[in-house]
Amino acid sequence: MHDFTVHHPQSLQETLILLDRFGDAAQLIAGGTALMNFMKQSLLLPEHIINLQRVQGLQHIQSTKDEVRIGAMVKHREIEKSNLIQNEVPILASTYRRVATIRIRNMATIGGGLAHADPAQDPPSTLVALNARIRIASISGERTISIMDLFQNYYENSLMPGEMITEVIIPSMHSDTKSTYLKFLPRTADDYATVSVSLIATLNENIVRDVRIGLGAVAPTPIRATIAEETLKGHAISDELIQQASNSVAQQVDPLDDFRGSADYKRDMAIVFTKRALQQVLQGPS
């Protein structure tokens, strides 16, 4: 790797001052699992590395009546194992459990993963389906955005120079809400998804009261399958309705050809896995 200076701030304020001072010449390092590889490949050549491991106040998992708040430096493995998350947002625990290997989950953080903005990772599609909000800080203040506004393109986020993610806020799920995360993984257990589907739904008898569908690895950003959602909402569940909703995702995905499959194949698999998720959640045992 190239040469750089490492900084070890202890507080958020100290971190934001460093970020403000060095601007584009600095990169934050959280878990390091993405940044280290980008630097080894000379895709990023920061002069300054700001290590977040010792920064206080970014490690919490808390819940209130309305939401769950997760500090940006909480590790994937901690989310997977958290009783609070397992009880209140089970799809989030099961999604994080599917990321890479235990070693990577021991290192990678929720904030670092989102800033990396890789649409093929597991958490983005689930956080999109959960309507998560992202809290962002800079030396001049704070703002909170919808997760949909964070992702811009492959590996591109909407953070301005001097800004960093401090917290992820997830609206509480109703107790009668059902959910599933399906990851199509034809190669090895630790691979990226070929296609992933995050589904959250609330039923009223046989009627779909609310449904949110996040899709991963099929576009430059994680996406919501909005046409399928509108097709389902307010309607009685039937095989035909599920097929019609699943077919509609083909219009919304824009996958790449790669060694996990051709774009056409992934488009077909997006339909298949959306259908499986809908069958499991809408027609499975309650």
Added chain:
Amino acid sequence: MAKLHVETTINGESTEILVDPQQSLLETLRDGLMLTGAKEGCNDGNCGACTVIMDGRTVNSCLVLGAEAQDADITTIEGLATPRGLHPLQQAFLENAALQCGICTPGFLISSKSLLDSNPNPSEEEVRFWLAGNLCRCTGYDKIVRAVLDAAKEMKAGN
């Protein structure tokens, strides 16, 4: 660029080392401290040959900066055996012939140790889940899984 002075604990011993800012923990261990048990396989976090335990969690040492080892508590493969003999996992790997070329073995042993530290009585499925992502290109995984299960039994009997 000036080297950084890092104080850390490795296999129970306080250690002071000078590292280049861009040196990975793996390079620091291997080139700086001559602890060459952790291996460089892929050098991008996939293969698990460089696995060490850092503050109670397994990590890919190729994805950690040496500078991040400040104040950490690190266990490498060199810390498993004692003067009294091999760790039960090492013994079980030998008895089950759970290795051929040996490059992946330190990573498997460290990952397995961390499993048994947190779950002394794992099922076969739990062993396979935990070791998924430690890659072996010689033997296949059955003998490795059997060795871990044997070691767990042995350690339980020994207690």
